Amino acid sequence: MHPETIATIVAASSPLVFAVLGETLTEKVGVVNLSLDGSMLLAAMVGFAIAFTTGSVELGFLAAALASSLVALIIVFTSIELRLNQIAIGLILTLLGTKLAAFLGQDFVRQVGPSVQARAIPYLEDIPYLGKIFFDHNPVVYASFLAIVLVYTFLFHTRHGLELQSSGERPEAAFAKGIPVNRLRYIYTALGGALVGIGGAAFSLDVKLGWSEGHIANFGWIALAIVIFGGWHPVRAALGCYIFGALQIIALRLQPELPGLSQVLPILPFPIMILTLVAVNHPLIRKIGLRSSVLGKIVRSDPPAALGRPFWRE
Amino acid sequence: MTLEIDKISKHFGNVYANNNVSLSIDSGEIHGLLGENGAGKSTLVKILSGFFEKEAGEIRLDGQLLDLSSPKDSINCGIGILHQEPMVFLPFSVLDNFLIGSTDQFLAPRKQALKQLQEICNKFDFELDPDAPVSLLTIGQRQQLEIARLLWLDPKVLIFDEPTNAISPVQREKLFTTIRQLAADGMLVIFVSHKLDEIAAICDSVTVLRKGEVAGSKELPCPESELIALMFGKLFPSKEIETPQKGGIQLTVSNLKSIEDRESIEVANFEIRQSEIVGIAGIEGAGQRTFLRAIAGRNSPESGTIISGRNLLDGTNYHQRLEKGLYYMPADRLGEGLISELTITEHIALVENKKRNQIIDWEMSYLRATELISHFQIQGTPESKAESLSGGNQQRLMFALMPTDADTILLEHPTRGLDIESADWIWNQLLDMRSDDCSIIFSSSDFEELLSYSDKIIVCFAGRIVGEFEKSEFNPAHIASLMSGSQI
Amino acid sequence: MTYLKKMFVSNMSVMSAFCAITISLMLAILLLWFSGAPPIETGKLLLEGSLGNATRLSDTSMVWVPLALASASLIITFAAGLWNIGVEGQIIVGAIFASFVAREFDAPAPLLWGAMIMAGALGGMFWGGLTGLLRIKGKVNEIFGGLGLTFVATGIVIYLVIGPWKRAGIASTSGTAPFDSKAWFPTIMDLRVSPLAILLALAGLWLVYYLLKQSKFGLQLRATGINAIAASRLGVRTERNLMLAFLLGGVLAGIAGTVQVGAMHHKLVPSISGGYGYLAILVVLLGNYKSFRSGLISFFFAMIAVGSIQWQLRLDLHSSLGGVTQGILVLVVLVVMAIFTQYQRNQRI
Secondary structure: OOHHHHHHHHHHHHHHHHHHHHHHHHHHOOOOOOOHHHHHHHHHHHHHHHHHHHOOHHHHHHHHHHHHHHHHHHHHHHHHOOOOOHHHHHHHHHHHHHHHHHHHOHHHOOOOOOOOOOOOOOOHHHOOOHHHHHHOOOHHHHHHHHHHHHHHHHHHHEHHHHHHHHHHHOHHHHHHOOOOHHHHHHHHHHHHHHHHHHHHHHHHHHHOOOOOOOOOOOHHHHHHHHHHHOOOOHHHHHHHHHHHHHHHHHHHHHOOOOOOHHHHHHHOHHHHHHHHHHHHHOHHHHHHHHHOHHHHHHHOOOOOOOOOOOOOOO | OEEEEEEEEEEEOOEEEEEEEEEEEEOOOEEEEEOOOOOOHHHHHHHHOOOOOOOEEEEEEOOEEOOOOOHHHHHHOOEEEEOOOOOOOOOOEHHHHHHOOOOOOOEOOHHHHHHHHHHHHHHHOOOOOOOOEHHHOOHHHHHHHHHHHHHHOOOOEEEEEOOOOOOOHHHHHHHHHHHHHHHHOOOEEEEEEOOHHHHHHHOOEEEEEEOOEEEEEEEOOOOHHHHHHHHHOOOOOOOOOOOOOOOOEEEEEEEEEEEEOOEEEEEEEEEEEOOOEEEEEOOOOOOHHHHHHHHHOOOOOOEEEEEEOOEEOOOOOHHHHHHOOEEEEOOOHHHHHOOOOOEHHHHHHHHOOOOOOOEOOHHHHHHHHHHHHHHOOOOOOOOOEHHHOOHHHHHHHHHHOOOOOOOEEEEEOOOOOOOHHHHHHHHHHHHHHHHOOOEEEEEEOOHHHHHHHOOEEEEEEOOEEEEEEEHHHOOHHHHHHHHOOOOO | OOHHHOOOOOHHHHHHHHHHHHHHHHHHHHHHHHOOOOHHHHHHHHHHHHHOOHHHHHHHHHHHHHHHHHHHHHHHHHHOOOOOOOHHHHHHHHHHHHHHHHHHOOOOHHHHHHHHHHHHHHHHHHHHHHHHHHHHOOOOOHHHHHHHHHHHHHHHHHHHHHOOOOEOOEOOOOOOOOOOHHHOOOOOOOOOOOHHHHHHHHHHHHHHHHHHHHEHHHHHHHHHHHOHHHHHHOOOOHHHHHHHHHHHHHHHHHHHHHHHHHHHHOOOOOOOOOOHHHHHHHHHHHOOOOHHHHHHHHHHHHHHHHHHHHHHHHHOOOOOHHHHHHHHHHHHHHHHHHHHHHHHHHHHO
């Protein structure tokens, strides 16, 4: 395949990569943030609006991250302190986020605003084949690469990462080991939400410039699906994003020959996700996953055991 | 180094789980904490581990007062607990489990941890593959992992909470060797158990808890009968019951092998007749729960044949057995017995299965509820939700919901947590049913209850039936020691 | 005092509900005010715009119908402890099946409507049943299963609209060709309101109410929803009941789909489900899973949806303001009630 095509796929998928990494972090610590479709839209709008008003793309990203983080905090706060159901609140916030974004963004519709400037990395961009794919982009895309590496390293190679995972897996045991489960849940839900916000802004400021109502339709649900498909593992999830991006590009190319395909393709992650979930729960696959530790790492797609279940020290 | 536990008290509701518990332990000694279920052992352990807050008393290490308000405090004070259920995270590797909660460094120091793990494993002869997912490890190995992790935290006190419940004899020996080595190295060790033989095997001294209080302390070795006397108090049956003639064989169980929630049971041969009451004695987890549930159809045995009356029960599920007259009353009243938010009337309506009518006649259910409330003397109204009833009344409700044609009744701990009046009332009901040709199998940790009401007592221990006593042969001390695993 | 007349409501919960509603209304008014909408004017326009004349009243009613049916669907599945998020997809598939009948069948009008209703019910039932299978046999949580199936349904409807069922010559996402007039549900005069649709919605709400209150099935569902293990011990066949709940929920949603194509759009469009499934979640959360209340709240939400058009036309406010209002109301009420509950809980300790 042409390196340009791959480069396009990688660039176009970068917003989703941020969102998926963020939600993976949140779900790993045990909280389910179902508001993604709404909070990403809100973040996209806020990002664009602030960038448009201040002229600064960086401020736009910051504002977007904050907005999305706030929404995520509502979910974890109402869950822990008020014992409200995370799913219910998440669904309400989806609708609210979508409508709020449309409402607050009305003055910014179809405006032309600042966008992230491309900046190829000298020397590295000249590497044959790989150079074009990885080093001829804008800072947001580079940041998405960095994010994958950072989140992976953080989750699996730092103390906090392991502690956060244990909080989502078995909060009682983690607490017995002195780990502040709820504090971690607050922190990493907010952080995850911030990443989701950056993903949203990456749309309006980079991949799909500007703002309009329903700007990034359904991408939040797609992100949630990819988190599952990725087995709550950042690298696998990122790969899922790229596969999805590839499917979109393929659809675009095939559009003239098979009209309607591009409408249907965004749907594809979901049957795949359902099939993944069914396969993963199938006794045969489970046996394989348990037997071998290497194969197990690839196949194992269990959600964090305490996902969505709040913890209180009773 | 000395650990002083001084007049610790805590209660739940209006029951004292720990009442003025005091004991003192020196390092280098293995001190046992012995008692049957409900004696207060696990409450004390949870207080020491920072999970529960004590209401009164002090804990001092070498004279210094310890503040154990959270598990983190407990860890910082140098107290390490090996829980009954190893606190491991199943999807993660052995090495990662070793790391979690054990280090303060930012970057997970895997190399360092690996070295530590290997050192400890070598010292105690553990065989643990650092990369293996913990889900593949046996309980014994998970325990070893937890011990290794605790040791890395350099504790001064190690508490082993019922560590031998789910491990093989070989693993048990391994564990004991490890514990002895730790004590020899100067660790202060507390070994909590209900098993007499193990306490006798490994401990230097023992404190016996009974009903939340310290019954006594002894240096070991000491005669087993003294420990049994401390554990169970006075042992003689307090009631004389008329025993009617037993009828034909109601239920036969052969070659049953079943395991549920890691509690296993193996029964070669079991029989109960009509009008017979069989009591199952045993410490919790000895297999009686799995046994009862296997008969009821609440779990799926690996093998076994169960015949009830003329019906072969194999292959039938719980609902089919319910229809055939088998009624199971679980110990967990609100968890499995009743539906917390539904009212008494709603429960009645739910189980009234006889009319194939899909529409509920609430008036009738209400009347029926009123009838049953009065007949079973339930303190509540037809509108009372199950969760608002006291334990005794919940039990009465479960009786009220029993189908009138039940002929085999399986009860887990029928009078646990109940006042004497309710307990007596329940037994009156059961004795009435027995007169009606019912067969009754019940499990209990209440010695008096077992001795008073059973026609036959079988003793469960570690997944097997280790003793069978007809009423004429009842020997309380013998039964008690079999329950605790001694081999007499 | 008969059992049927029992209405046990604690003082505390009435007061907290009242407080919650008041606070949320005040916040909504504040929000509107800040958006440049003078509160009194806004309120007036809302009432006028949704109930002011016959046309508007009928429009509101026609928004109410699918919302009420979707709410009914959610209530019956919630009773069993299930999150039937896939209700949106069930509406779509119901609409597809009903459209099929409308296009292919040649029959006298009343029969046609009956067939469309049954087809819609079948379609929704099929889709709900799939979600049920995924959950019971495949152990796939019904949230993700439902969500996934909704997107699959969306894909199917788009495919149909610009593919096999496209308008002659134009493949456009604006919909299929309109149905033959026989398939149009009858309306009152030249208003949009279809008595048949209203009847269906009322029937759906009543059915769910009746089932949960009076039927063995409903009681078993509630028991399963509270504690499936204890319910099973007491003799309830939990798996069978869960599946029936999915099927019944699907039927109700499917009928909503029929109403959408038969009474509202008279053709199949990609956005046939109109977000009613998701909005119904909010309705039911606010109505605390009660049928009568959800029916009322659905109507209130329908009023906001239709009335807010006036805000757009007369006050030059954005069309999404209605949705913002709906969302804020639900969120604030839930939060305030939870605060009260927490306060009560802390007092007890």
